Amino acid sequence: AQKITQTQPGMFVQEKEAVTLDCTYDTSDPSYGLFWYKQPSSGEMIFLIYQGSYDQQNATEGRYSLNFQKARKSANLVISASQLGDSAMYFCAMSTGGTSYGKLTFGQGTILTVHP
C-alpha cells in the first residue's frame, strides 16, 4: 500500500521569504512519481511540480523546487520568494507503476499562509 504523510497542518511565512513544506512517502514499488498540488480556496487542484523515482536531479519549476531524498523517502517542496498569492492548501501526492499509473494517493495537506 502507498502512503503519503504531511506532518505540518499549517505553516506561516513572510512575503519574499522561502518556505519548505514537508512530505514523506512509503511504497514498495520501485517505480513511482511524486507530485505537489496547490489548492486555493476556490477548490481547483493546481499542478505544481513532478519528480520521478528514477530522476537523478531534483525537479524545479520556476519558484518551486522539490528536495527529493530517496533514501529518506522524503519529497519536500521548497517555495522561494513567497508571494501573497501562494496562500493556499498544498498537497503532496504519489502515483505508482503498473496499470494504475496516474492514480494518485494524497497526503493530508498543509495550509500555507503568507504574511505581508
Next chain:
Amino acid sequence: DTGVSQNPRHKITKRGQNVTFRCDPISEHNRLYWYRQTLGQGPEFLTYFQNEAQLEKSRLLSDRFSAERPKGSFSTLEIQRTEQGDSAMYLCASSPQGRSTEAFFGQGTRLTVV
C-alpha cells in the same frame, strides 16, 4: 477553455435523492479519474477509466455509486439515495496515456446533502 470541466459546480440535494455529476476531460486525454475530498482532507481515489473501460474502483465506491464514460469522452458519476455522509467535493482529473507525469484537475462539484 481546454481544461477539465465539471458540472455543476455546486449541488444541494435532499437525503435520499439521486444526483449526477458530469466531467469533460481534456480532449486528447484517454485516462480519467474521480476523487472525493471531504473538508480538511486530501482527495481520495474513487475510480479510473482508460477510454471507455472502467479499470479500477475503490472500496469507497459503494453500490450506490456508479460511474460511466460512454465513448471514452465525458464521464458521469451518479450517487443514488444520497446520504449526509456523501457531502463532499467530487473532483475529476484526466491525463494522457504514457505521460502520467501530471493529472489535470477540474474545479470540482461540491455536493451538500441536507
